Amino acid sequence: MSDSLIKLDEVTKRYGYIEALKNVSFSLKKGDFLAIFGPNGAGKSTLLKVLSSQTRPTSGNIYFNGIKLGDLPSDFRGNFGVISHQPFLYENLSAEANLRFYGKIYGLKEISKRTDMILKKVELYERKADYVRTFSRGMLQRLSIARSLLHDPDIILLDEPYTGLDQHASYILSNILREQFENNKTIVMVTHNLNRGYDLASKIAIMKKGKIVFFDDKVNVPEYEFEDIYLAKVS
Amino acid sequence: MKKYFSTVYYIVEKDLLLEVKSKEVVVSMLLFSLLVVIVFSFIFEPGAEYKNDLVGGILWMAFIFSGVLGLNKSMLNETTGGNLNALLLAPVDRSAVFFGKVVSNCFFLVIMEAITIPIFMVFYNINIFGHSVLAALVIFLGTYGFSVLGTLFSLISVKTKTREVMLPLLLLPLMIPIILAGIQCLNIYIKNGDITESYKWLKLIGVFDVIFTAVIFAIFDYIVEE
Numbered sequence: 001m002s003d004s005l006i007k008l009d010e011v012t013k014r015y016g017y018i019e020a021l022k023n024v025s026f027s028l029k030k031g032d033f034l035a036i037f038g039p040n041g042a043g044k045s046t047l048l049k050v051l052s053s054q055t056r057p058t059s060g061n062i063y064f065n066g067i068k069l070g071d072l073p074s075d076f077r078g079n080f081g082v083i084s085h086q087p088f089l090y091e092n093l094s095a096e097a098n099l100r101f102y103g104k105i106y107g108l109k110e111i112s113k114r115t116d117m118i119l120k121k122v123e124l125y126e127r128k129a130d131y132v133r134t135f136s137r138g139m140l141q142r143l144s145i146a147r148s149l150l151h152d153p154d155i156i157l158l159d160e161p162y163t164g165l166d167q168h169a170s171y172i173l174s175n176i177l178r179e180q181f182e183n184n185k186t187i188v189m190v191t192h193n194l195n196r197g198y199d200l201a202s203k204i205a206i207m208k209k210g211k212i213v214f215f216d217d218k219v220n221v222p223e224y225e226f227e228d229i230y231l232a233k234v235s
Numbered sequence: 236m237k238k239y240f241s242t243v244y245y246i247v248e249k250d251l252l253l254e255v256k257s258k259e260v261v262v263s264m265l266l267f268s269l270l271v272v273i274v275f276s277f278i279f280e281p282g283a284e285y286k287n288d289l290v291g292g293i294l295w296m297a298f299i300f301s302g303v304l305g306l307n308k309s310m311l312n313e314t315t316g317g318n319l320n321a322l323l324l325a326p327v328d329r330s331a332v333f334f335g336k337v338v339s340n341c342f343f344l345v346i347m348e349a350i351t352i353p354i355f356m357v358f359y360n361i362n363i364f365g366h367s368v369l370a371a372l373v374i375f376l377g378t379y380g381f382s383v384l385g386t387l388f389s390l391i392s393v394k395t396k397t398r399e400v401m402l403p404l405l406l407l408p409l410m411i412p413i414i415l416a417g418i419q420c421l422n423i424y425i426k427n428g429d430i431t432e433s434y435k436w437l438k439l440i441g442v443f444d445v446i447f448t449a450v451i452f453a454i455f456d457y458i459v460e461e
Contacts (some may be wrong), residue, residue: 052324056460078326086317090249092257104245105325107238131256147321 004063005030005186006051006155011060013046013210020046022210023060028203030154031184033177035191035201039234042207044190045085048157051188052082078106081153083161087144091133095124095143098132099150106151118146122172137164145173149180156180158189162196174200198226206233242327246335247342253312254343260305264347268301272351276358290359291421295377295414297351302344302381303403309340310389319390323459330455333386341382348374366427369437373420376440380413383447387458416440 004027013021020043028034036044049055050062053069062069064076082088089098096115103111119125122142127135135143141164148156158177162170177200181187191197198204204221206214206229213233221229254260275293279286313319313336322332352374356362363370385406392401416436423433451458 054320054323054460074328075326077324080324082321082324084317084320086320088317088321090253090312090318091316092253092312093249097252101245101249102321102325105242105322105327107326 004028005032005065006188007063007066008051009061009063011047011050011057011062013043013050013055014058019210021050021057024210024212025060026205026212026215028186028188030186031181032203033181033187033189033201034203034205035189035197036205036207037191037194037197037230038207041209042234043210044207045159046210047207048082048084048159048188048190052080052157053077078151079154081148081151081156083144083148083156083158085159085163087132087140088147089132089140089143092131094129094131095119095135095146096128098143099147102147103150108151114150118150121149121176122146138166138169141165142169142172145176149176154185156185156187158187158191160191161189162191162193170196194227194230198223206230208234239328239331242331243335243338246322246332247339250309250312250336250339251342260308260343261346263308264301264305264343265350267304268297268347268351269354271297271300272355272358279359286359287361287425288422290355290361291363291418291425293359294352294355294363294421295417297355298344298348298374298378299381299407299410299414300403301347301351302378302385303406305343305347306340306385306389307393307398307402309336309343310386310393313390314393329459330452333390333451333455336390337379337382337386340386341379344378344382345375348378361425363421363425365424367424367430367433369430369433370421370424373417373424373433373437373440376437376444377413377417380440380444380447381410383444383451384409387451390459412443413440416443 007027008024011021011024012019024047036047038044050057064072093101096119099115099118100111103115108114116125119128122145124139124142124146127139132140132143141161145161161173165173174196177187181200189197189200198218201218204214204216204218204226205212214229272293313322323329352363388405389402392398392405395401416439419436420433422428423430
């Protein structure tokens with residue numbers, strides 16, 4: 001058994017002539033919370049796509065518990081919970097119907113109980129019978145969080161999860177992420193929000209033009225210096 | 236294997252629920268197919284004998300073009316909001332997700348055809364099942380083949396800006412064997428020809444269905460992972 005839960009080894013991803021990721025290498029242990037910062041086009045979202053097996057790396061390897069990603073069975077994807085730019089929800093189904101559908105696809109037991117519990121957690125229980133198309137951007141994002149955590153994943157991948165959230169919804173999300181972190185879940189979050197990312201994370205990475213230009217434990221990065229470090233690395 | 240078929244079932248169940256709520260796919264396909272059938276019925280003089288040589292083609296044209304419309308709408312449900320990506324992230328065989336969509340699309344097409352065919356038979360004053368119920372088998376096999384290829388290409392084209400044009404451009408050239416064989420079979424049945432003559436065309440559709448099902452089953456993972 002490998003010491004690292006997730007290990008990236010010289011991962012490169014090209015889209016035609018564009019190199020979205022260039023020889024990215026790092027490893028995370030179970031229970032790590034990595035916040036990835038970087039300007040637009042730095043390759044942050046591509047990194048999450050590669051990690052979640054939505055797309056194959058052009059070269060390099062990704063290992064989970066020492067096993068190469070390509071060699072893992074499809075069941076392994078049940079360890080991931082992904083929050084993306086897109087809500088991953090059917091507009092013409094109710095909030096409850098959406099979660100029930102994903103619950104069945106993930107092979108969950110006691111789906112109704114789990115659905116009610118997670119809807120209460122994101123404060124959407126009262127709206128569970130409403131069509132998703134009637135939801136505001138913030139409510140969609142909260143339901144998207146509920147969908148991604150419905151199956152209690154061990155690895156949570158978040159791509160700009162605070163986008164479109166009001167203060168209250170941001171507070172709910174931060175609390176959920178803290179709870180997941182305390183429950184020893186491994187979290188990788190891509191964000192532009194330096195304060196929130198720094199506040200929640202245990203490890204920090206900065207990306208620029210497809211490369212990891214900074215990677216360290218948060219304890220080695222004083223809060224008052226972080227913004228300066230970020231600006232120096234991305235400029 | 237049970238999990239595979241469960242996944243297919245859940246996808247179909249979800250698509251049926253979506254269709255019951257929105258009625259977008261079947262209604263749009265049905266309106267278009269009826270429009271084709273009715274508009275083309277006016278080109279024949281009453282009692283014209285040459286009609287029987289052409290009507291099989293008109294029926295397939297109605298199915299294929301309305302089917303293209305339905306496939307686009309069906310796949311839009313999956314790409315709007317990124318649902319397809321969510322399904323591909325699920326711990327299930329990705330080809331089960333694909334075949335779930337194939338079964339849903341095939342089912343919607345069969346509903347459209349089941350309503351269109353009686354109206355077609357009334358407007359053209361013919362009975363395509365009069366001499367052989369094999370016509371039903373030809374239409375079903377052709378519809379399945381169309382669903383398999385159509386679902387694959389709608390998956391590819393729906394991400395493009397010109398999806399309405401792109402889908403028929405990709406799909407129709409590959410559908411030529413099915414369209415050709417389907418028309419030949421229907422012509423034989425409509426004109427009360429030698430039924431054994433239709434067997435070779437039926438086999439062609441069957442082989443087409445089996446080959447594309449097997450190929451897509453084998454390579455679907457690679458297709459969706461860019």
